[in-house]
Amino acid sequence: MPTQEQMKSTLQAYVDGFNSGDVAAVTGLFADDAVVVDPVGNPPMEGRAAIDEFYGNAVSAGAKLSLDAPIRGSHGDRAAMAFTVTVPGMRVRVIDVMTFGADGKIVRMEAHWGPDDVES
Numbered sequence: 001m002p003t004q005e006q007m008k009s010t011l012q013a014y015v016d017g018f019n020s021g022d023v024a025a026v027t028g029l030f031a032d033d034a035v036v037v038d039p040v041g042n043p044p045m046e047g048r049a050a051i052d053e054f055y056g057n058a059v060s061a062g063a064k065l066s067l068d069a070p071i072r073g074s075h076g077d078r079a080a081m082a083f084t085v086t087v088p089g090m091r092v093r094v095i096d097v098m099t100f101g102a103d104g105k106i107v108r109m110e111a112h113w114g115p116d117d118v119e120s
Contacts, residue, residue, distance in 0.1 A: 002104040004073030010106065011071045011081050011098060023059045027052050031105040038111035039094075063087045077101075093117040 002010075010029055017025030027048075030036075036045045036054055045054055068082040077100045085092045092113055099108040 001077050001102060002100045004079070006104050007077075007079035007098070007100055008071045008073050010100070010104065011079055011096075014106075015065045015067060015081075015083070018055075018059065018063065018065050021059050023052070023056050026055050026059070029106050030109075031101055031103075031107045034105070034107050034109070036109045036111075038109070039113050040110050061087050068093070089120060091119045093119075 014026055014029055017023075017029075030048075030051050032048045033046070034048075034051060036051055037043075038045075038054070045051060064086050065083050066086065068084055071079060071081045073079050078097055079100070080095060080097045082093075082095045085094055094117065095112040097110045097112065098106045101107045
């Protein structure tokens with residue numbers, strides 16, 4: 001199981017990759033068979049092609065992430081972060097919960113946000 005420090009470092013690399021527009025840096029943090037649910041309640045996106053497309057679209061839309069609090073670890077295989085996504089004309093307050101595999105790759109990402117968390 002990855003350590004708390006490894007999980008936090010991976011989530012910081014996720015934010016940094018996103019903000020530098022490096023889709024490959026972000027998607028490379030995920031296992032090939034990872035699942036992304038954004039937002040929770042939507043159907044899951046599964047596998048490398050779906051994840052590459054999802055993050056490619058988000059980065060090309062000009063999305064930037066700013067942490068609202070320090071990244072949180074756990075006593076298990078999950079870490080979470082509260083942040084704001086800013087895209088032209090909109091801001092969304094989000095909490096992502098990531099589950100990690102033994103190799104330190106993200107195997108599941110769940111984005112928690114709802115209609116009340118969107119500002120235009």
